[in-house]
Amino acid sequence: MKCRACNNNDCEEVIDMGTAPPSNAFLAEEQLNCVEGYYPLKLYVCKICWLVQTLDQFPADELFVDDYPYFSSYSSTFLNHCEDYCKKILSRFEISSExxxxxxxxxxxxxQDIFKKQGFKLIGVEPTKSAANIAKKKGHKVHDVFFGTKLGLDFAKQKSQFDLIIANNVFAHVPDINDFALGIKKCLTPNGIVTIENPSVMSLVNECLFDTIYHEHYSYLSLKSVINITKKNGLKIFDVDKISVHGGSIRYYLTHTENDKQSVSENVLCLQNEEYQKGVEDIRTYMNFAQKCNELKNQFCKFVYSILSDGKSLACYGAAAKGNTFLNYCGLGAKEIDFIVDKNPQKWGKYAPGSRIKIQPIDALHSKKPDFIIILPWNLKTEIIHELKFTKNWGAKLVCAIPDLEIVS
Ligand SMILES: [Zn+2]
Structure with a gap:
């Protein structure tokens, strides 16, 4: 396949995860008799720019539909991270009320809520109408369209350029990553700052976080690949932070290539070196990852079937994209797992794509008392273990399967 960053035609297949429906395409009861669309889920790596990527088969507007069911506000760990981010950015850069x-x-x-509390107005871009409408109801300004060069140019034409552009956990979700980066360049003021946060592909491959691979997630980024994409589009990375969200992410600080006010920090060179040592430019890194995924899957399936043969019951916590990828890759469904609980009321009564396991409120744990509960969003396990303390009343065991199969409580 052709690399979406550098157009190299010689990308190498890393892992074939079979076919799966889009990981956020939850089914209503009446859809259970219909056929689901299954699409190949394969990961490739470009041996020129080392961008790891999935097959480009979906236009983004087919995946990020108006009722796209992901809402960030349901995780307190994530909200705390955002509070810290806001404080750090406001203290580090000269951001005024103007x-x-x-x-x-x-x-x-x-x-936007967090910035508002600090007295700042943060304008949003959000193409998913269900999410954008929630923000609008809270009084925030939101452009409910996809971001790219066109929107960046529109902002510039209206003399509406930005001193700070935040693009956290979105860069990996855009099919045309060059168009997105150029859009940022177009609407950034001459001394403006950009921050981009994304899970690190080095965490994905080294810790075998294969459940983060899904169709909506087009690119899997390293400093190496982000430098390549942003440099081509007139932006330079002048600093990086390693952050713990999503199992290990990187925050990139960028500005215009020609902005001499920001010199490139030592952190950038250190991380480049670290990635190199960990094998970002070595095809064997990716092949070893594929082998480990397979081993982890076999180990988990064996564990599930041993529980079932002991006559015990299983439920899952967290019907997020990650969990859906994981269950589908393992080939597990409603025969093995009784139900999934989730905090988001929009998902209650629906069924997980592929696995077709019913999603219920957290309260369902009280009434059904499963023996084992698999925590699918392993990145939030500390928060979830605390929340599920009540399941100890009937001796439930809490399990994480990634990065290693482990009874965590
Ligand atoms: Zn490439």
């Missing part, structure tokens, strides 16, 4: 601030993929306005 500054113009933009967030791309502003979701339900959780970060």
């Amino acid at each position: 500054s113009k601030l933009l967030e791309i993929a502003s979701n339900d306005g959780y970060l």
Whole structure:
């Protein structure tokens, strides 16, 4: 396949995860008799720019539909992370009440709330109408369209450029990553700052976090690949932070290539070196990852079937995209797992794509008392273990399968 960043025609297949429905395409009861669309889920790596990527088979507007069911506000761990981010950015950069601030993929306005509390107006871009409407109801300004060069140019034409552009957890979700980066360049003021946060592909491959691979997630980024994409589009990375969200992410700080006010920090060179040592440019890194995924899957399936043969019951916590990828890759469904609980009322009564396991409120745990509960969003396990303390009343065991199969409580 052709690399979406550098157009190299010689990308190498890393892992074939079979076919799966889009991981956020939850089914209503009446859809259970219909056929689901299954699409190949394969990961490739470009041996020129080392961008790891899935097959480009979906236009984004087919995946991020108006009722796209992801709302960031349901995780307190994530909201705390956002509070810290806001404080750090406001103290580090010269942002005044006159500054113009933009967030791309502003979701339900959780970060806009945080900036508002600090006295700053953060303008949002969010194409998913269900999320954008929640933010609008809270009084935030949101452009409910996809971001790219066209929107960046529109902002510039209206003399509406931004001093801070925040693009956290979105860069990996855009099919045309060059168009997105150029859009940022077009609507950034001459001394403007951009921050991009994304899970690190080095965490994915080294810790075998294969459940983060899904169709909506087009690219799997490293400093190496982000430098390549942003440099081509007139932006430079001048600093990086390693952050713990989503199992290990990187925050990139960028500005215009020609902005001499920001010199490139030592952190960038250190991380480049670290990635190189961990094998970002070595095809064997990716092949070892594929082998480990398979081993982890076999180990987990064996564990599930041993529980079932002991006559015990299983439920899952967290009907997120990650969990859906994981269950589908393992080939597990409603025969093995009784139900999934989730905090988001929009998902209650629906069925997980592929596995077709029913999603219920957290309360369902009280009434059904499963013996084992698999925590699918392993990245939030500390928060969830605390929340599920009540399941100890009937001796339930809490399990995480990634990065290693482990009874965590
Ligand atoms: Zn490439």
